[in-house]
Amino acid sequence: MHLKLLKSNGLLFFLVTMTLSGFAQMGVAPGGSAVAATSEDSLLIRRLADTILTDGRTYGNLRLLTKTVGARLSGSAGYYKAEKWGQQVLQESSADKVWLQECMVPHWVRGGKDSASWVGGGGAAGGGSAAVGLDVLALGNSQGTGVKGIRAPVVLINNFDELEQRRDEVKGKIVFYNYPFNPLFVETFRAYGDAVRYRGAGASRAAKYGAVAVIVRSMSSSIDNTPHTGALMYNDSFPKIPAVAVGLRDADRLAARIPGHQIDVYLRTNAQMLPDTLAHNVIGELKGTEFPDQYITVGGHLDSWDPAEGAMDDGAGCVQSIEVLRALKAIGYQPRHTIRVVLFANEENGGRGGRKYAEAAKANNEHHLLGLESDNGGFTPRGFTLSLSEDKLAAIQPWVKLLKPYGVYELEHGGGGSDVNPMGRELGAVVGELRPDSQRYFEYHHARNDVLENVNKRELEMGAVNMAALIYLVDKYGL
Ligand SMILES: [Zn+2]
Numbered sequence: 001m002h003l004k005l006l007k008s009n010g011l012l013f014f015l016v017t018m019t020l021s022g023f024a025q026m027g028v029a030p031g032g033s034a035v036a037a038t039s040e041d042s043l044l045i046r047r048l049a050d051t052i053l054t055d056g057r058t059y060g061n062l063r064l065l066t067k068t069v070g071a072r073l074s075g076s077a078g079y080y081k082a083e084k085w086g087q088q089v090l091q092e093s094s095a096d097k098v099w100l101q102e103c104m105v106p107h108w109v110r111g112g113k114d115s116a117s118w119v120g121g122g123g124a125a126g127g128g129s130a131a132v133g134l135d136v137l138a139l140g141n142s143q144g145t146g147v148k149g150i151r152a153p154v155v156l157i158n159n160f161d162e163l164e165q166r167r168d169e170v171k172g173k174i175v176f177y178n179y180p181f182n183p184l185f186v187e188t189f190r191a192y193g194d195a196v197r198y199r200g201a202g203a204s205r206a207a208k209y210g211a212v213a214v215i216v217r218s219m220s221s222s223i224d225n226t227p228h229t230g231a232l233m234y235n236d237s238f239p240k241i242p243a244v245a246v247g248l249r250d251a252d253r254l255a256a257r258i259p260g261h262q263i264d265v266y267l268r269t270n271a272q273m274l275p276d277t278l279a280h281n282v283i284g285e286l287k288g289t290e291f292p293d294q295y296i297t298v299g300g301h302l303d304s305w306d307p308a309e310g311a312m313d314d315g316a317g318c319v320q321s322i323e324v325l326r327a328l329k330a331i332g333y334q335p336r337h338t339i340r341v342v343l344f345a346n347e348e349n350g351g352r353g354g355r356k357y358a359e360a361a362k363a364n365n366e367h368h369l370l371g372l373e374s375d376n377g378g379f380t381p382r383g384f385t386l387s388l389s390e391d392k393l394a395a396i397q398p399w400v401k402l403l404k405p406y407g408v409y410e411l412e413h414g415g416g417g418s419d420v421n422p423m424g425r426e427l428g429a430v431v432g433e434l435r436p437d438s439q440r441y442f443e444y445h446h447a448r449n450d451v452l453e454n455v456n457k458r459e460l461e462m463g464a465v466n467m468a469a470l471i472y473l474v475d476k477y478g479l
Contacts, residue, residue: 041402041476045469047331049406057326058464059457061089061319062378066309066452073140073306074346075107075277082302083280086318086343090284093326095341097287100280103356105346106141107277110306111270114138114244116215118154118254121261131266134254136244137307138269139199139216140231140349143240149268150174150213150242156258160197163205171210174265176246177202178217178255181442188221188438189376192445195219196230203243204235213242213267217251222443225249229305230446231349242269279345281353286325288338288475295361297340297429298324298372298471301347301354301419308450312441315452316378316460318343320434323464324471335475337369344419347375348446354419358426368429370474371420374467377444378460379436381407384470385414386432387424388479399473408466430479434463 052058069085072078083100090098117131138144154174157163163175177198185191196219203214218228225247234240244267246254257263282302288294300317304310321341328335345353361368372384386393393413400411415421416431424431436459444450 038398038402041473044331044333044472045402045406048327048468048472049465051327051330052323052461052465052468056323056461056464057093058319058323058461061322062311062315062455062460063452064089065315065319066311070309071306072302072304072310073108074105074279074303074349075274076306079279079303079345083282086282086302089322090282090325090341093284093322094329095284095286095325098282098284101283101356101360103279103281103345103353104276105279105352106350107274108141108349109272109274110138111144111272114269116244116246116265116267118263118265120263121257134246134250134265135225135227136215136246136267137227137229138271139203139243139245140229140305141234141273142203142232142243142269142271143273144269144271145213145242145267149266151264151266152212154215154254154258154263154265156255160205163209167209170206173211174213174215174267175202175206175211176215176254176258178251180217181219181221183221188442191221192219192442199230199245200233201235203232203241204238207238207241211241214244215265215267216243216245218245218247220248220442220445220447222248224443226447226449228442228445228447229307242267244269281345281357282343283340284322284325285338285340286328286335288336289334290336292338293367294337295340295366295368296337296370296372296471296474297342297368297420297423298467299342299344299419300374301345302343303346303348305348305446305450307448309452310450311452311455312377312444312450313446314347314375316455316463317374320374320378320460320464320467324468327464327468328472333472337475339471339475342419347419351418355422358422361423362426366427368423368427369479371416371423371429371431372433372467372471373417373420373431374434374463375417375419376434376436376438377441378455378463379438379440380459381434381436381463381466383408383410383412383435384432384466385412385416385435387415387430388413392479396473396479399470402473403466403469406465406469407462434467436463
């Protein structure tokens with residue numbers, strides 16, 4: 001067992017093993033500068049991991065956020081409570097400075113319970129003349145139906161090509177987009193990227209041809225019937241029609257009943273968009289010793305959808321980012337560059353917090369080395385993406401050896417998440433994100449079951465370990 005591990009992990013495992021057994025304290029001289037750096041880095045990363053995995057606050061902070069704050073959509077009372085939580089936790093984590101950055105955000109409210117049912121199709125399974133309930137959630141930013149609701153025949157549309165072909169059939173109808181979350185994409189974020197256009201643009205595209213509402217099959221790989229909400233963007237050229245998400249089982253039942261039958265759907269949603277309101281990014285930092293005017297940012301988004309606690313999305317990214325700061329401070333590490341933790345406002349239905357942070361940094365002429373984000377769930381870490389050129393990416397590949405003992409096995413080319421991407425555009429900063437295992441994320445994403453109980457403490461902490469390690473390496477070696 002030991003020999004096998006030694007063989008497969010090579011030098012690194014040797015160093016880590018020796019560290020654990022006190023080898024380093026025995027004063028064995030390293031062989032050369034590169035090895036010395038590796039050994040020193042390996043030791044420091046081990047100390048970061050030790051504090052995160054033993055006396056860390058990652059999971060405890062997530063428990064507080066999810067159970068005492070809960071849902072925190074932009075403009076809601078929960079969001080302002082979350083701002084207070086963020087400030088307090090950053091202070092308790094020994095940030096040198098904590099502050100709020102003002103940001104105007106959209107203020108969308110669900111306005112009560114959404115309801116839907118369908119009738120028609122005959123037969124016992126179809127319900128005959130009895131209405132069959134649908135479990136729905138209004139899409140974020142959507143307009144409600146009004147108190148009377150909407151009743152109209154439903155048209156099954158499998159994709160936008162079919163919508164174009166059948167555009168003369170949708171006037172006065174409710175369009176039901178039943179586009180599947182493609183199981184052939186092993187990386188589930190690709191399936192999400194492929195399907196999410198029906199949520200984002202489906203309402204306006206159907207409204208263009210006279211549809212009165214849309215129902216969208218949830219972007220999920222789940223086998224349950226939980227509907228998954230998320231933002232839509234209306235095209236101002238067309239009427240703003242109501243839109244809901246439906247769970248996969250209801251979607252399948254409805255789709256199976258429609259061919260050859262007239263099915264009427266009744267929808268009632270109460271949503272409305274209120275005027276923009278003031279909210280804040282919550283920021284904490286550790287001052288750099290050598291380059292205090294150069295910044296490394298790590299963050300997640302503080303807002304979350306209203307039906308749940310936002311544990312995965314993105315409580316996990318927030319507490320991991322805070323833990324990076326806490327752990328660096330706890331082991332007495334003095335960063336060369338200033339390290340900032342940002343809990344971004346309004347990622348879910350506007351992206352205003354991320355844009356505001358980058359705009360303010362640009363206005364202040366700040367130099368940012370890296371914007372790193374965690375917004376892909378609190379699952380076992382697998383890798384990081386970074387927006388580096390091939391040459392630069394090749395130059396940092398030796399870091400993989402340092403991260404591998406903690407689960408990250410690749411640093412690959414890619415963008416950041418939506419909160420840090422503006423830093424790339426506005427500031428020319430390198431952006432990147434943590435890539436955890438993606439197989440279970442879309443069971444919980446934007447759904448009622450995005451709760452603490454579905455986050456594994458250990459997996460969450462391992463994400464924080466790898467983020468802290470990467471931030472340390474960037475601080476030490478640059479990018
Ligand atoms: Zn998110």
